[in-house]
Amino acid sequence: MDYNAVRTFVAVADAGQFQKAAADLSVTQQAVSKRVTALEHSLGVKLFVRAPGRTRLTIDGQALLPHARAILDSMERAAASVRPGSRALRVDVVHRQLATAGLLRAFREAHPDTALDIVTLHGGAEAVEAVRSGVIDATVRAVTFLDQPLPDDVESARVLDEPLHLFTGPGHSFAKARSVTPAQLAGHHIWMPGNSPGTEWTAYYDRLAAEFGFTIDTIGLDFGIEIIFDTIADSSTVATFVGQETRLVWPVRHALRRIPLVHPTPVYPGQLVWRTDNTHPALATLRNHLTAAYPGRPNSGIWAPE
Known part of the structure; x- marks a missing residue:
């Protein structure tokens, strides 16, 4: 899975809104939507129920979230492992x-x-x-x-x-x-x-x-x-x-x-x-x-x- 798509998925899940997630990631709302849509297409499931003012996880989204967090955590540890003195x-x-x-x-x-x-x-x-x-x-x-x-x-x-x-x-x-x-x-x-x-x-x-x-x-x-x-x-x-x-x-x-x-x-x-x-x-x-x-x-x- 694309790292940026996974990172964006977690940001939307945490923020509860595409707009707030875009602000948190310093990207456009359109970019957030495209990344999430691409991730949904690659997995063949819907991850969010989109509604005015609020976005909530589907059952599949809830199932993916802990694994997505683990992916981000693993990549951060991988980067930290080669930063001198920072592990x-x-x-x-x-x-x-x-x-x-x-x-x-x-x-x-x-x-x-x-x-x-x-x-x-x-x-x-x-x-x-x-x-x-x-x-x-x-x-x-x-x-x-x-x-x-x-x-x-x-x-x-x-x-x-x-x-x-x-x-x-x-x-x-x-x-x-x-x-x-x-x-x-x-x-x-x-x-x-x-x-x-x-x-x-x-x-x-x-x-x-x-x-x-x-x-x-x-x-x-x-x-x-x-x-x-x-x-x-x-x-x-x-x-x-x-x-x-x-x-x-x-x-x-x-x-x-x-x-x-x-x-x-x-x-x-x-x-x-x-x-x-x-x-x-x-x-x-x-x-x-x-x-x-x-x-x-x-x-x-x-x-x-x-």
């Missing part, structure tokens, strides 16, 4: 809402001039291989729970121990509790449809369940956090786990509960993983920042697998 530090996290991403947000606040490129790979093994091969500069993962040791040229340092919360709806038997012990969960089912076989987080939760006698239920497709909200809100038996620092916003009508786990508090660990011969100057800055900010693991009151 962003590329770091992987499990999910942008989780505490590992929060560590990078705090780093960026402390070092606002450091360019970061955040990616989300699927699992720890893939992330470690990406570090080893040079696809990314670092990852923040619980690589302790991978089935294989780190490669010889890859190192890690612990930078996080995140306490877990029980996450329930208002009708759950623990909904009114100020805290819950892991032992109280014995015999209960904890619903975690995002737990994929072979991933480090699945290995962690399997060990946690085995230690305290509850069951991790992965039945059902993972359609995202909103579906989990809906399901838990309507159930008196379904609960899940979330990290204390995980950013979640749900509809007020759901009246969901986050209940701390105590005596002991299970903590989910995070490690910064990097290749020893990586000389990117921002990597050393990130490593120093995260290791200095890590308070260390308490001697008692917590649970983490060996």
Whole structure:
């Protein structure tokens, strides 16, 4: 696909008007229209519903938009990769809402001039291989729970121990509790449809369940956090786990509960993983920042697998 056509398509989608997109791109409205029409012809679909004063995406346009953004992002990274001294530090996290991403947000606040490129790979093994091969500069993962040791040229340092919360709806038997012990969960089912076989987080939760006698239920497709909200809100038996620092916003009508786990508090660990011969100057800055900010693991009151 033509780069300018893709760039113009994204600009129109963001602006909601051909005229405003033309102004944003410093081209004529006619040029914007021609580029979008050419892209529609090349794909054989309509991308926009044109109406006076407003342009909205069709279903096909909605499907194309994230891929179009990825194309533009990829081309920008390609250009940045050959600009002397300008390449962003590329770091992987499990999910942008989780505490590992929060560590990078705090780093960026402390070092606002450091360019970061955040990616989300699927699992720890893939992330470690990406570090080893040079696809990314670092990852923040619980690589302790991978089935294989780190490669010889890859190192890690612990930078996080995140306490877990029980996450329930208002009708759950623990909904009114100020805290819950892991032992109280014995015999209960904890619903975690995002737990994929072979991933480090699945290995962690399997060990946690085995230690305290509850069951991790992965039945059902993972359609995202909103579906989990809906399901838990309507159930008196379904609960899940979330990290204390995980950013979640749900509809007020759901009246969901986050209940701390105590005596002991299970903590989910995070490690910064990097290749020893990586000389990117921002990597050393990130490593120093995260290791200095890590308070260390308490001697008692917590649970983490060996």
